[in-house]
Amino acid sequence: MKFLLPIRGTDEECFIVNFHGDFHAYVNRCRHVPMPMDWVDNQFFAEQGRYLMCQTHNAYYEPATGECIAGPPSACGKFLYRVPLEIEGGLVYALAPEQTFEDD
Numbered sequence: 795m796k797f798l799l800p801i802r803g804t805d806e807e808c809f810i811v812n813f814h815g816d817f818h819a820y821v822n823r824c825r826h827v828p829m830p831m832d833w834v835d836n837q838f839f840a841e842q843g844r845y846l847m848c849q850t851h852n853a854y855y856e857p858a859t860g861e862c863i864a865g866p867p868s869a870c871g872k873f874l875y876r877v878p879l880e881i882e883g884g885l886v887y888a889l890a891p892e893q894t895f896e897d898d
């Protein structure tokens with residue numbers, strides 16, 4: 795599911811996934827080319843839910859860590875920008891990441 799999160803003054807599109815019962819959220823920006831991962835709107839998973847996949851050139855990411863493990867060589871080993879989450883009283887809150895983005 796996608797959502798907008800203000801990060802350093804800009805509304806950034808982010809997404810949250812439930813992987814094996816744990817929530818993980820990332821900025822919706824591939825580490826190959828800085829563009830959204832979901833060419834088909836809101837479709838982030840591939841391989842029957844085992845990996846996240848950017849549909850533009852098929853970069854595969856580990857859902858729990860955001861590490862690119864296959865696809866274009868320049869993306870491999872890089873990580874999606876993680877959005878920290880806090881869960882309180884059954885609600886999930888997304889916090890702006892403190893790290894700067896290499897491709898800003």
Ligand code: FES
Nearest residue numbers: 824826848851853
């Ligand atoms: S833009 Fe994501 S794999 Fe190329």
